[in-house]
Amino acid sequence: MTASFGSPSSRVPLRTVLASIAGLWACYFVLVTIRAAIGLEMQTELLWRRALVCLIGMAITFAMWRVLRLVERRSLGVQIVAALVLAIPASLAIAQINISIFAEVQERVESKIAERRGYSISRDSAGNIVIEAPALPNADADGPIGPDNAGMSRVVLPADDANGKAWLPLIELAIGRYFLLLSWAALYLAMVAIGRAREAERREAEFRSAARAAELRSLRYQVNPHFLFNAFNSLSALVMTGKGDRAEEMIQRLSSFYRHSLTEDPTGDVALTDEIALQRDYLAIEALRFPERLRVVIDLPDHLAYLDVPGMILQPLVENSVKYAVAPVTRPVTITISAREEYGRLVLTVADDGPGVPDSAEHGFGIGLANVRDRIEARYGRDATIVSGPVEGGYRSEFRLPMLRHA
Numbered sequence: 505m506t507a508s509f510g511s512p513s514s515r516v517p518l519r520t521v522l523a524s525i526a527g528l529w530a531c532y533f534v535l536v537t538i539r540a541a542i543g544l545e546m547q548t549e550l551l552w553r554r555a556l557v558c559l560i561g562m563a564i565t566f567a568m569w570r571v572l573r574l575v576e577r578r579s580l581g582v583q584i585v586a587a588l589v590l591a592i593p594a595s596l597a598i599a600q601i602n603i604s605i606f607a608e609v610q611e612r613v614e615s616k617i618a619e620r621r622g623y624s625i626s627r628d629s630a631g632n633i634v635i636e637a638p639a640l641p642n643a644d645a646d647g648p649i650g651p652d653n654a655g656m657s658r659v660v661l662p663a664d665d666a667n668g669k670a671w672l673p674l675i676e677l678a679i680g681r682y683f684l685l686l687s688w689a690a691l692y693l694a695m696v697a698i699g700r701a702r703e704a705e706r707r708e709a710e711f712r713s714a715a716r717a718a719e720l721r722s723l724r725y726q727v728n729p730h731f732l733f734n735a736f737n738s739l740s741a742l743v744m745t746g747k748g749d750r751a752e753e754m755i756q757r758l759s760s761f762y763r764h765s766l767t768e769d770p771t772g773d774v775a776l777t778d779e780i781a782l783q784r785d786y787l788a789i790e791a792l793r794f795p796e797r798l799r800v801v802i803d804l805p806d807h808l809a810y811l812d813v814p815g816m817i818l819q820p821l822v823e824n825s826v827k828y829a830v831a832p833v834t835r836p837v838t839i840t841i842s843a844r845e846e847y848g849r850l851v852l853t854v855a856d857d858g859p860g861v862p863d864s865a866e867h868g869f870g871i872g873l874a875n876v877r878d879r880i881e882a883r884y885g886r887d888a889t890i891v892s893g894p895v896e897g898g899y900r901s902e903f904r905l906p907m908l909r910h911a
Contacts, residue, residue, distance in 0.1 A: 516695045525565045528688045529558040553605045587689035595682035738793045750792045761785045773812035775910040803842035812908040820872030821854040821901045829858020849904045857898040
């Protein structure tokens with residue numbers, strides 16, 4: 505049974521999902537580390553904290569993926585909306601964890617940077633941020649500068665809690681993580697779309713294969729009733745003319761012929777030697793009807809004997825030769841079945857030196873020829889061709905097939 509979209513066979517493999525998550529956060533870790541190495545102090549303390557944040561980010565992204573899987577079978581629009589919504593709490597969680605992990609070292613890093621630039625950052629007892637820096641000379645300043653603050657200026661920034669903006673750092677950090685998660689979600693949805701496309705291609709290939717098999721089976725089954733009808737006509741003629749021994753032999757040969765032909769897979773190939781052996785049996789049956797008129801010549805080189813051909817592909821052509829070349833005349837007629845290799849192709853020929861095909865027989869003759877043409881087209885597509893028509897001194901059908909070795 506074929507799998508539907510969203511089935512296990514079309515889902516993105518777990519190892520691919522894990523690789524995409526790990527790759528995303530590894531790239532983030534490397535890029536942020538490179539950026540931080542330019543100008544930031546205390547790299548050792550920052551590095552392991554950053555690695556911890558990335559590991560937690562991977563876990564949160566994985567949890568986000570588990571929820572996204574629930575809408576894999578839905579439309580692309582639903583999946584996009586789900587990704588947009590899920591990335592909000594995920595990015596807030598990562599931002600909060602980032603703030604918590606770096607809180608202890610954040611002020612020390614800032615102090616180091618300030619110290620290197622000639623000013624200081626600290627907090628007073630109320631939690632306000634105090635920035636002290638060398639004062640710029642001011643000629644208009646009134647009064648003397650006190651000894652405690654000579655040459656320094658001081659700025660006090662209210663704590664975020666005091667002005668109700670404690671959430672701003674969290675939001676600013678979460679926005680960056682939000683777009684980071686969206687970039688992964690876009691990658692994941694692209695992989696889902698690719699999986700669906702591959703699954704659709706596989707299903708289409710299966711349907712094409714099933715349709716071709718059904719067509720081959722149908723075409724092959726058209727051969728058997730047609731041959732059986734002709735065989736019964738021949739058997740009836742032998743009985744009516746009092747040739748009981750020949751009729752009995754013909755029944756035995758018919759039994760042998762159908763035992764071999766019906767045991768084959770109607771959609772499968774057979775070795776060329778087996779196909780020609782089957783035609784020998786058929787012509788042996790017809791020879792009972794036309795013992796003085798039917799001559800058979802078979803030319804099968806040994807190196808071509810085990811190439812693949814569709815089963816009973818020669819049968820309609822051989823039948824046409826018997827019906828339209830041997831039956832209407834009283835003189836001997838030779839039917840030739842031959843195989844040869846030409847430019848890397850297998851060339852099969854069925855020819856006779858009979859009177860050709862009369863206009864009144866075109867319909868019946870064309871059915872068998874059309875069957876052969878349709879079968880090789882269904883089996884080989886454009887890799888096979890057939891040419892059939894009257895030639896000087898008879899009729900000739902020739903087709904070229906790929907040279908496929910029989911298993």
